Amino acid sequence: MRQTGSLIRRLVLATLAATTLTAARAQDVTPADLYGPLFEAIQTGKVFPDGKTFVDAVPRRPVAEIMADYARDRPQGATALRAFVEARFIIPGDTPVPDGAQVAQGLPLKAHIAALWPVLTRPALEPVEGSSALALPSPYVVPGGRFREIYYWDTYFTMLGLKADGQDALVESMLENFEALITEHGHIPNGARTYYLSRSQPPFFALMVGLSERKDAVSRRTQLAAMQGEYAFWMKGAECVAATGACDHVVRMPDGALLNRYWDARDTPRDESWAEDVATASEAEGRPAAEVYRDLRSGAESGWDFSSRWFDDPQDIATLHTTEIVPVDLNSLLWTLERTIAAHCRALAERACVRDFDHRAGARKRAMNRYLWNASERRFGDWDRRTGRMTSSVSAAGLYPLFTGWANRSQARDTARQTEAVLIAPGGLRTTALTTGQQWDAPNGWAPLQWVAISGLDRYGHRATAETIGTRWLGTVDRVYRETGKMLEKYDVEQQRPGGGGEYPLQDGFGWTNGVTRVLLDRYPDVVSETAPTMP
Known part of the structure; x- marks a missing residue:
C-alpha cells in the first residue's frame, strides 16, 4: 500500500x-x-x-x-x-534522412558530402508544448542518426565543411541560433533539448565567430554580447569558489589562480541515458549515487562521453571523477574565448574591456603553463584536484594548446614527438593510448580531434606530422565510404573500419565527419580518388 x-x-x-x-x-x-x-x-x-x-x-x-x-x-x-x-x-526514427529526401548513391566523396548538407539541414523550429526541443529561429544542420538536434561543439567542425562548400548563409544562421540560445538560456547547451540545458559542451563559439563574414560594428557588438554571456556562464562559480576549492565550473588552484572544469548543474541520471546511469551508479561502491550522476553528466559536457581520461581505473566507468579534473582542452578554449572577447572590444574601442580580458587571458595562460604542462614528461595533460598533479592519461586533448596557440615552440616540438610516438595510428589519430571499450579511447578516432591535431601541428610548423594524420584519416574515411556508402560518427583508426564502443550503436550522417573531411580534401587533394565508388 x-x-x-x-x-x-x-x-x-x-x-x-x-x-x-x-x-x-x-x-x-x-x-x-x-x-x-x-x-x-x-x-x-x-x-x-x-x-x-x-x-x-x-x-x-x-x-x-x-x-x-x-x-x-x-x-x-x-x-x-x-x-x-x-x-x-x-516517435522519432534514427534515420538522418527526413521524409521524402533522397541521398544520391555512388558519388565521389567530395560530391557526396555536398549532397548531404541539404539532407542534414532542418528549418527554424518552434516546439510544441511538452516536447523536449528548444526553439531555434534559423535553419541548422544536425549530425544525423539519433542526434536529431543541433549540437554545440559538433557545429564548429560542421561549419568548416560548410564554408569549404560555399554555404556561408547556413554558417551565419547557425551562429544566429547560438546567439539566440545564449540570450534565452544564458549559455549554449550541449544540444537544443531541455534535457541538455543543465550543461554546455566544449566552448567553440568564439572560433565559430571567427568563421563569420559579419564584420560590421553592429554584428561585432551582437557577437561580443553573446561571447560575454557565454563567458559569464563558465565563470559564474568564481563568485562562490573557496580559497582552495571549486564551485560550478570554476576551480581555484593551489596558488590562487582560477581555472575551469566540466560541471553539470544536475545530479540525477541523464534523461537520455537514464537506465545506463542508474546501472553505473549501482556499481560505484562507496560513492553516493548523486556524485556519480554528476560526474557522468559532466563527462557528457566534455564531449568525451566516455573516456578513461576521467577514470581512476581505466577499465571501470564507475570510477570516473570528471568534476575533480581540470582539463587542458576546456581551459585552452576558454583562453581563446578571452582573447576573442578582447579582440572584439579592441575593434569597438572598448578599452576597459580590452584590459580586463587581456589580463584574464594572461592569467589563464600562466596557470595552464604551471598546472597543465609536465616539464619532466614533456607533455600537456589534465590536472587532478585530489592528487595535486597531472593525470597519467595521454590523449589527443594534449594537442589543444597547439590548436589554440598558447603553447611555446619547445612545448609544441615535444608534443609533436609524443604524438608521433604514441597517438598516430595507421588510420589517423588515436583518441587515447588505452583500449577500454569506451568510445573516446583507442582504437577510435574522431573527426574533431583529427582537425585539432592537424591544425595545431601545422600552426607550429610540424607539417609532416600534420600531413601524416590528415592523409591517413582521409584514407580511413574514404575506405569505409567505398565499402559502406556512409559517413560515420567515428572510426577504428587501427583497422581502418567503422568505430565501436559506447552507449549506443554507431551513427551515420555525419555532421562533423563531413565537415572535417571536406576541408581536408582541399588541404590534401591527391589522397582520395575523384572516381565514383562502387556502392555495396
Whole structure:
C-alpha cells in the first residue's frame, strides 16, 4: 500500500506540473520532470532500445491529458507501455534522412558530402508544448542518426565543411541560433533539448565567430554580447569558489589562480541515458549515487562521453571523477574565448574591456603553463584536484594548446614527438593510448580531434606530422565510404573500419565527419580518388 500511495502522489505531482507548464518556462522542464513516473517506467523497462527515443518524442495531446490517462490506465509491461506511448506521441526514427529526401548513391566523396548538407539541414523550429526541443529561429544542420538536434561543439567542425562548400548563409544562421540560445538560456547547451540545458559542451563559439563574414560594428557588438554571456556562464562559480576549492565550473588552484572544469548543474541520471546511469551508479561502491550522476553528466559536457581520461581505473566507468579534473582542452578554449572577447572590444574601442580580458587571458595562460604542462614528461595533460598533479592519461586533448596557440615552440616540438610516438595510428589519430571499450579511447578516432591535431601541428610548423594524420584519416574515411556508402560518427583508426564502443550503436550522417573531411580534401587533394565508388 505504501508503494501504491507513493506512485499516486507522484502521478498527482506530475499532473500538476503539466497543468502549470504554461505558467512557467517550459524549457526549464525536462521529460523526466514533466512525465515523472511515466518516464521512469519507460526508461526502467527499456521500452525503447535507445533511451533517447522517448525523450525526443513529440506529444500528440496536452501533457496534462497524457498524465491523466496514465494515472487512469496504469499500463504494465513493455508492450502495454509502448502501445500507450505510441498512441499519444510521435516517435522519432534514427534515420538522418527526413521524409521524402533522397541521398544520391555512388558519388565521389567530395560530391557526396555536398549532397548531404541539404539532407542534414532542418528549418527554424518552434516546439510544441511538452516536447523536449528548444526553439531555434534559423535553419541548422544536425549530425544525423539519433542526434536529431543541433549540437554545440559538433557545429564548429560542421561549419568548416560548410564554408569549404560555399554555404556561408547556413554558417551565419547557425551562429544566429547560438546567439539566440545564449540570450534565452544564458549559455549554449550541449544540444537544443531541455534535457541538455543543465550543461554546455566544449566552448567553440568564439572560433565559430571567427568563421563569420559579419564584420560590421553592429554584428561585432551582437557577437561580443553573446561571447560575454557565454563567458559569464563558465565563470559564474568564481563568485562562490573557496580559497582552495571549486564551485560550478570554476576551480581555484593551489596558488590562487582560477581555472575551469566540466560541471553539470544536475545530479540525477541523464534523461537520455537514464537506465545506463542508474546501472553505473549501482556499481560505484562507496560513492553516493548523486556524485556519480554528476560526474557522468559532466563527462557528457566534455564531449568525451566516455573516456578513461576521467577514470581512476581505466577499465571501470564507475570510477570516473570528471568534476575533480581540470582539463587542458576546456581551459585552452576558454583562453581563446578571452582573447576573442578582447579582440572584439579592441575593434569597438572598448578599452576597459580590452584590459580586463587581456589580463584574464594572461592569467589563464600562466596557470595552464604551471598546472597543465609536465616539464619532466614533456607533455600537456589534465590536472587532478585530489592528487595535486597531472593525470597519467595521454590523449589527443594534449594537442589543444597547439590548436589554440598558447603553447611555446619547445612545448609544441615535444608534443609533436609524443604524438608521433604514441597517438598516430595507421588510420589517423588515436583518441587515447588505452583500449577500454569506451568510445573516446583507442582504437577510435574522431573527426574533431583529427582537425585539432592537424591544425595545431601545422600552426607550429610540424607539417609532416600534420600531413601524416590528415592523409591517413582521409584514407580511413574514404575506405569505409567505398565499402559502406556512409559517413560515420567515428572510426577504428587501427583497422581502418567503422568505430565501436559506447552507449549506443554507431551513427551515420555525419555532421562533423563531413565537415572535417571536406576541408581536408582541399588541404590534401591527391589522397582520395575523384572516381565514383562502387556502392555495396
